[in-house]
Amino acid sequence: MWSAAVAALCLSWCAPRLAAHVIVPRSEPGVCSTSGCTRAAITFSETMNVAADPCDDFYSFACGSGLKTTAEAIKMNSEHDKQSIVKNQLIEILSEPVSNDTVMAFRKAKTLYRACTNSERREELGLCPARKVLTSIGGWPLLDDNNVCNNSSKCDWNEITFKLMDVGVYSNYLADIGIVPDVYGRSTWTLMATRPGYNVDSTLAELLNEDFLYDYRRKFKHIADMLMDTAGRSASISRLDLEVAQMVDFEVALSKIAKNEDTWTNFTVDALKSRYPFVPWTAYFYRLLPSGVYLADSDVVVIEDPAFLDALQELLQNTSDRTVANYVVGRVLMEDVLPHLNAESRRAVKSFASDDSASVQEKCLDMVHESMPILTTSMYVRRHIRGEVRAEVTEMVSNIMREMRLLLQNEAWLDEDTRRAMKEKMANMKYFVGYPDQLLNDTLLDEFYSEVDVQGENLLEIVLSLSKLSFHHFCSKFNTTLAMMDWDLPITWAPMTLGQFINAQYTTITNSLTIFPGFLSDLYKPGHLDSITYGALGTVIGHEISHALDTDGSSRNGLGMLEDLWKNSDTKKMFQQRVQSIAEQFGNISIPGVTAPVNGTISRDENMADITGQLLAYRAYVRLREAKGGEEAGLRIPPQPKDGATRKEGHVLSARQLFWVSYASVYCSVYNPNLLNVELVLDRDDPHLPNIFRVTGSLRNHKEFANDFSCPARARMNPDTKRLVWGSAPSNEISHNA
Structure with missing residues (x-):
């Protein structure tokens, strides 16, 4: 996924910047003087470093003024500005x-807020909601010295998990x-089992040594102390220290067996039960699936990493039931329960990397x-997105997709079978722009949230009720046809975080491109310049499209199913060599x-997507301008007081220069x-x-x-060797019959 850097500069014309020595060619089509262009030029002038040489240090050229004026900042970028604007709009x-x-559905969202x-109200409720959850699941063993897990259900992690599901966790x-x-x-939609996430990364724990683990253990101890103080202390301090240490050691062990090696293997339900008897699979599946669904032993379950389940089975055999139960309940308290309670509870579970500055x-x-x-x-879309924006962005996506097909058509190093498979995948790619029309249907929204009870303003109960609704709605799709254009698929369009909300995303398993609503907000102004739009936003769209053919994407076909698109081993080797060249x-x-x-190795797909996305957007922009009759106007960047009085006229960026500076502006950051x-x-x-x-x-x-x-030649930004995976054929020498 694009690295969440679409910018506030979109709200002020995706503004770019210029350097002192740049000489605009005599063929420059002119300077745009509309009010929108004037605003964009002012924004550029505030962030540019006109003394930088774009051929030597283009980042300073495009972003350098901010680098000079806020040099001690840890990290500031346009993503932060964009998110702040969207957050303020939603809060309002x-x-x-x-x-x-x-x-009615909106009333429930407002009540939740x-x-x-x-x-x-949260202080009034205190820890009562947490104790209610603990009572429902049989408690947290470490709170009670007398609970020695003689009653197997008390410390059976499967039984605890079932009870948690009943309350909405x-x-x-x-x-x-x-x-x-x-x-x-x-x-179709099928059952799956994957690795969970961990708070303790084994390599991170080694890097930060004992201090990291000490803080993590202290959090669990503090949570236990709070719960015991409100319910009457039952566990001894020495016992508590021991059990918390065992919990954290268990999580470290879990993180070590999670190797992040996705092998995605199909098992029948019967084979799964035979190989991994430590999980009551049938009971799990029936709790997930809608009532009335019959599950046969021959039904397929997709396992992300069978080796992980093998190792987990062995680890559980060598770990006491009490430690496992303590770990499961402790994680639930830390991440699913206490964050929704009073101030003391929230402080107790504050993330190691949380931002205290957030209101x-x-x-x-x-x-x-x-x-x-x-x-x-x-x-949000009813208030801030113009209806015509979706059509405009859809046209831009189509233009950039066409360039991707042209690249494939004209890559001389591709064999014909591989070319055919890749063109077929691109032809099957679906894209979702902005939002589905269902979001404008009040009746559908009210029906979907009809069972959510928001009375009493008990935050945790509302959240758990919503969790039940969302989870069961998602699992109701079991064995249904995977509709590639179904906006109702949460993994296809629902922006679950505000980082996604302002983003664009390619989803491998559905071969689809999603452009979320915040990406569109204030995207276009009257008389906008195509160079800015394609430079700042078209490159992002091109980046995401190109992921369809990266090292992961090229292992799946147009339906998102596993299939190696490289039909010739020599061609695949050439691809790998090109990718390795970029990594180096x-x-x-x-x-x-x-x-x-x-x-450079782990970032190779993202870097390859950046390079390809820039090329796709640039060629789409040039072709668009050809269709419109030629080059568009550039911008005159006004001088700033810091530049002195010698530049009364400012500097001019040509339209094509504006494309590149607009791209860089999306990624302007300030680093120490x-x-x-x-x-x-x-x-x-x-x-x-x-x-x-x-x-x-x-x-x-x-x-x-x-x-x-x-x-x-040989300038820092113009080396002799250009590292390209796609686009080796010059744009003026390619066939347009894609």
Whole structure:
């Protein structure tokens, strides 16, 4: 997925910037002087470093003014600005009083938000909601020295999990069980089991040593102390210390057996029960599936990583039931229960990386959006998205998709069978732009949320009720046909986080591109420049489209099912060599002040998508302008006071230069080099490199970029060797019969 960097600059014309020495060619079509262009030019001027040489350091050229003026900031970028704007818009909507005309479903979303922001009610309830959950599931063993798990159901993690599902908690911290699209040949939703997530990463624990684990253990002990103090202390301190240590050690062991090696293997229900008897699979499945559904022993279950289940089975055999039960209940309290209670509870479970600067309103918005994404999205698009925007963006997607097909048609190194398979996949790709029309249907929304009870403003109870609704709605799709254009699929369109809300995303298992609503907000202004739109947003769309043919995407066909699209081993080897070349290039990027190594291998697909997305959007833009009759106007960037009085006229960016600067503006960030070194170490498994590496590394691979800025040969941004996977044929030499 694109690394969440679509920008606030979209709200101010996706603004770019320019350098002092740039000379616009005599063939420059002119300068745009509309009010929109004037606003965009001012925005560019506020963030550009006009002293930088774009052929040497394009990142400073496009983003350098911010780098100079806020050099001590840890990280600031356009994504943060964009999210802040969208958050404020949603908070305003949720905070507005209910009127007689308010849709019933919207009233429930507003009630949930009010319950979250109502600190008096949350303090009044205290830990009572948590104790109610514990009573329902049989308690937390470590709170009671006398509970020695003689009663097997008290410490049976399966029984505890079943009881948690009954109250609305579906998080399974040993193995995630649910449904997914069948990727092996049937276009239906099928049962699956995957690895869960862990708070303790084994490599991170080693890196941060004992301090990290000490803080984690202390959190669990504090939670236990709170619950015992309100219910009467029962466990001894020494016993509590021991059991918490055993819990955390168990989680570390779990993280070590989760190797992140997806092998996605089909099992029949019967084979699954035979190989992994430690899980009562049939009981699990019937709790997930709608009543009346019959499950045969021959039905298929997709297992993400059979080796993980093998190792989990052995680990559980060597771990006491009490420790496993303590771990499961402890994780549920920390992540599913206490975050919705009073201030002390929230402080106790605060994430290691949480942002204390977030307001109560922002945190409650995040919670409401994650619980009711359909409603927050519906309210947002009704207020902030113009209806015609979807058609305009759909046209841009079509233009960029056409360029991808042209690349495939003209790649000389592809064999014909591979070319045919890849063109077929691109032809089958579906795209969802903005939102489904169902979000504008009040009756459908009211029906969907009809069973949600928001009376009493007990936040935890409302959240658990919504959890039940969403989970059962999702699982009701079992054995139904996988409709590739079904907007109702949560994994297809529902933006579960605000990071997704302002984003675009390619989904491999459905071969679909989704452009979420926040991506569209204030996207177009009257008289907008195509160069800005295609540079800032078209490159993002191209990035996501290109993921369909990256190292993972090329292993699935147009229906999202597993199929190697490389039909010739020699062709596949050439692809791998090209990808490796990009990995090596990014691994050798040098940024002043940054000494930490760059992982060019793990980031190779994202870097390849950046490079390809830029090329697709650029060619689509050029072809669009040809269809419209020629080059569009550029922008005159006004001088800023810091530039001195010598530049009275400012600088002019040509339209094509504006394309590249608009792209970089999406990724403008401010970094402290020392903290950037830390980030590269801690996030070494993140496929998205820090923004400065993405811009610097990708643009140097385009001769079009070098030509537009008249970069001399062998300049830092114009090396002799261009690392391209796709697009080796020049755009003016390709056939247009795709």
